[in-house]
Amino acid sequence: MKTLLGAFTALVAASLIAVSAHAENLVLYTSQPNEDAQATVDAFKAANPGVDVEWVRDGTTKIMAKLMAEIEAGNPVADVLLIADTVTLQRMKEAGQLLNYTSPEAANYDAALYDVDGAYYSTKMITTGIIYNTAASLKPAGWKDLTEPEAKGLVTMPSPLTSGAALIHAQTLTGIDGFGWDYYKALAENGATAAGGNGGVLKAVATGEKAYGMVVDFMAVREKAKGAPVEFVFPAEGVSAVTEPVAILKTARNVDTAKKFVDFLLSEPGQQVSVKLGYIPARNGAALPEGFPARDSIKVLPIDAAAAVKNSEGDLKTFSGIFGTN
Amino acid sequence: MPRRSANRSSQPSWLLPFVVITVCLLSGLPLARLLYAGLRFSLEGKATGLFSEPSAWFAIRNTLMTATGGMVISVVLGASFAFVVTLTDIRAKGFFSFAFVLPMMIPPQVTALAWVQMSGPASPLLKTLGIAPPLGSPQPLYSLGGIMLLLGVQHAPLVFLALKAGLAALPRDGVEAARLSGAAPMRVFRDIIFPLAVPGLIAGAAIAFVSCVGNFGIPAILGIPASIFVLPTLVYSRLSSFGAGTFAEMAQLSMVIAVIAALGLVIQQRALRGRDYRIIGLSGQSAAFALGPLRSIAEAGFSLVLFFVLAAPLAALVASSLVPAYGVPLNIQTMSLHAYSEILFRQSVTLTAFANSLFLAGTTACGLLLVTVLTAYLLARRPGKLADLMTGLIEIPYALPGIVLAVAFILMFAAPLPLVNVSIYGTIWIILIAYFSSFFAVSLKPVASAFLQLDPSLEEAARLSGAGFGRRMRDILVPLIAPAAGASVILVFLIACSELTVSALLWSAGTQTLGVAIFNLDDSGSSDLASALSVLVVIMVVILMLALEMLAKHLPRGVLPWRN
Numbered sequence: 016m017k018t019l020l021g022a023f024t025a026l027v028a029a030s031l032i033a034v035s036a037h038a039e040n041l042v043l044y045t046s047q048p049n050e051d052a053q054a055t056v057d058a059f060k061a062a063n064p065g066v067d068v069e070w071v072r073d074g075t076t077k078i079m080a081k082l083m084a085e086i087e088a089g090n091p092v093a094d095v096l097l098i099a100d101t102v103t104l105q106r107m108k109e110a111g112q113l114l115n116y117t118s119p120e121a122a123n124y125d126a127a128l129y130d131v132d133g134a135y136y137s138t139k140m141i142t143t144g145i146i147y148n149t150a151a152s153l154k155p156a157g158w159k160d161l162t163e164p165e166a167k168g169l170v171t172m173p174s175p176l177t178s179g180a181a182l183i184h185a186q187t188l189t190g191i192d193g194f195g196w197d198y199y200k201a202l203a204e205n206g207a208t209a210a211g212g213n214g215g216v217l218k219a220v221a222t223g224e225k226a227y228g229m230v231v232d233f234m235a236v237r238e239k240a241k242g243a244p245v246e247f248v249f250p251a252e253g254v255s256a257v258t259e260p261v262a263i264l265k266t267a268r269n270v271d272t273a274k275k276f277v278d279f280l281l282s283e284p285g286q287q288v289s290v291k292l293g294y295i296p297a298r299n300g301a302a303l304p305e306g307f308p309a310r311d312s313i314k315v316l317p318i319d320a321a322a323a324v325k326n327s328e329g330d331l332k333t334f335s336g337i338f339g340t341n
Numbered sequence: 342m343p344r345r346s347a348n349r350s351s352q353p354s355w356l357l358p359f360v361v362i363t364v365c366l367l368s369g370l371p372l373a374r375l376l377y378a379g380l381r382f383s384l385e386g387k388a389t390g391l392f393s394e395p396s397a398w399f400a401i402r403n404t405l406m407t408a409t410g411g412m413v414i415s416v417v418l419g420a421s422f423a424f425v426v427t428l429t430d431i432r433a434k435g436f437f438s439f440a441f442v443l444p445m446m447i448p449p450q451v452t453a454l455a456w457v458q459m460s461g462p463a464s465p466l467l468k469t470l471g472i473a474p475p476l477g478s479p480q481p482l483y484s485l486g487g488i489m490l491l492l493g494v495q496h497a498p499l500v501f502l503a504l505k506a507g508l509a510a511l512p513r514d515g516v517e518a519a520r521l522s523g524a525a526p527m528r529v530f531r532d533i534i535f536p537l538a539v540p541g542l543i544a545g546a547a548i549a550f551v552s553c554v555g556n557f558g559i560p561a562i563l564g565i566p567a568s569i570f571v572l573p574t575l576v577y578s579r580l581s582s583f584g585a586g587t588f589a590e591m592a593q594l595s596m597v598i599a600v601i602a603a604l605g606l607v608i609q610q611r612a613l614r615g616r617d618y619r620i621i622g623l624s625g626q627s628a629a630f631a632l633g634p635l636r637s638i639a640e641a642g643f644s645l646v647l648f649f650v651l652a653a654p655l656a657a658l659v660a661s662s663l664v665p666a667y668g669v670p671l672n673i674q675t676m677s678l679h680a681y682s683e684i685l686f687r688q689s690v691t692l693t694a695f696a697n698s699l700f701l702a703g704t705t706a707c708g709l710l711l712v713t714v715l716t717a718y719l720l721a722r723r724p725g726k727l728a729d730l731m732t733g734l735i736e737i738p739y740a741l742p743g744i745v746l747a748v749a750f751i752l753m754f755a756a757p758l759p760l761v762n763v764s765i766y767g768t769i770w771i772i773l774i775a776y777f778s779s780f781f782a783v784s785l786k787p788v789a790s791a792f793l794q795l796d797p798s799l800e801e802a803a804r805l806s807g808a809g810f811g812r813r814m815r816d817i818l819v820p821l822i823a824p825a826a827g828a829s830v831i832l833v834f835l836i837a838c839s840e841l842t843v844s845a846l847l848w849s850a851g852t853q854t855l856g857v858a859i860f861n862l863d864d865s866g867s868s869d870l871a872s873a874l875s876v877l878v879v880i881m882v883v884i885l886m887l888a889l890e891m892l893a894k895h896l897p898r899g900v901l902p903w904r905n
Contacts (some may be wrong), residue, residue: 042850048865053688071850072690074862077581081767081849090756090764092850148668150476168479173565176582177864210566214866219566221667223462223476234866241666331582335396338568 025227027079041272044093046075058288075099075179093149094267100257108134114263121280137258139294143184146235151226157251169208169226178212209338234286237293253314263271364827367778368734375749379596382589400575407488408553414493419500427508445498448839449558453873455654458661466657468670483567487531492553500545507541547609555742557842573744595748662872680873694858701839705776706830709784721792743842750775768850791825824895835885
């Protein structure tokens, strides 16, 4: 018994040390998939020896809810945010929650890709298009194909309640002429499901649980390269896009390290990490990863950012009203 | 330690206040806070919008449906195992009991993950065997029926255990008298055994119902992808997507869950009342019924059920932890340990989760033990109204669904603590306190039953020879209850290690638990990583259960759930 208790005490002590040792490090909140987040952090640590980064991954919406709760409780843990979309960060900037920082790397970026005051910087472009299983009967070419009878009960998509990219996607699509929320209602009537994040959609389609899905480009392209039976389509009407911006919180405890992190993501080597993971890089002149069509052949649909900020909550409720209760 | 004056009295003066204050802090206060918030918001008319939305009503309906369905399946499975194992001469009873109870100890989200990977077109196992359903076949488990089935499997051991305890105390002479007068086995069962088993059956069914209402892992993994929400998953997804603005709604939804759970508990209390009449006559160990040629059939049937509820899902879990990409069948060429090396050697998040869960489970198990030894001692030495009240208060947080408890703790600690102005929300300490509250009852039970079996005369003798409270504890009581204390520590450790519901709402940067890590990995599409981590957790659970099994002969009866 004594040895058992001794072992437990040792375990507890060891984990206490492990837990408290994290206190002084850079804390990153991100919506990247686990493996990508780890790869990004590893590359940053390799470039900045002696720095430790602790990161948390969850869907953008969930991680923001967590952060907002922490801010409300007076104890925000994160130093740096690397999440799906600028809309969320614009709102935080307006609320005075972000630190303005002028990165020397910004010169290599299109002015549309970062905030003029330096509150946030886009790091890559992630479009949402259509993924389908190669065994599927229909080869979808446009968004409307997903409401066809052949796709009945076979479509899935990420939920804006979880994913920032999915919220922007819904706000973009509903802005197209002849789409609106009616398009999503038609999808729901066609038996489409909406839940969880992009990862779940990829899994469902690649494994053949569903035949078609709306999903972010890099996941589909990357999984196809690994041998999964999927194809990715940039639909005729165009794709929605998010730019996965990075921002430093005003309450950051490690401002210097946070700035280094921003610089690294925007730097040439940092962008190469993204390319290697299969993302379209944001930096001028960086080449696209394998498996993508030429950059100018991808038609990105516009989004009214101001309206998106204003309507987000209402749009979430509308969406969950259509999909949340079936 | 006690002063000189306390040495002579049987209990030191600080003991009673200490226990009362601890119980109030861990149980009374958070529950009162939840009740206050729920009632205040209701009176202010806040969040009435929630109940005008259909989603809340759908969730209530789904909760009642899945819990009822799950309960029925639990009763059918659990009762048939219990009857056969206790009443017949079936072989390998110990093995069957152990294996049947194992699913209860496996985290529900792992169970759900394993089943998903066993069935449907996505199953690496079925793909490997070449019998996967065609493209686009719906995953049959992503449905109300699927949730019911898994809730049933997960909670069947509860019915089994509740019933088995009662059946073991059956008066053997009544059965024998009936047999001697020539009654057929079915007649004996119908007229003697079954009526006596009914209270245990109802109690087991009620516990299963309450556990189904509170289960989070199964409806989260099976329901959320299909937009089927039950109350706990609705609370979770609302809170995690809309944040603190929904506290009012969450408090009210939690109260709805609490009320449903409380109804089940009341039924259980009723059923257990008047159970004492059974202890007439001798309860022997010999089996009442010889199955004859049916024995092999029963054994084969049991093995088949265990194969489907245990072996096949776990095999599927292992299979999907070994495939390199989605949609690829598993064979010697494709098999890869990538997922294991990723979670063990690259993902800092899993190591953090392991460290956190071990820290939380270890601290909860050992810390609670200090409290429970004192509490159990007091309850054993000072029975009465106050002791009953304390016991009740300790049991409520365990019986309540985890999500309700988590909401109560969020409400209590969302704002910085008064006086010290430190916030523990978003730190590991809020999870630790919630665990203390949630597992108090688990920790207390083995220790309390050990104290009740202790002969007071030993301690009395020591007291008369002048030994103080600390001395008596150290030299007499603690050594005697040591096995029970060990069991208490391992049981709490086991349950806390794989906990999901409480930590799902309370985790933050760097405080992910194993349960949360598995859930999030699956949620982000890395189901290979989620499977690999699950496999490791299952291995850990089995090792801990075997450790308890080895302690078993030193333990009071009824301490280990799967033995009695």
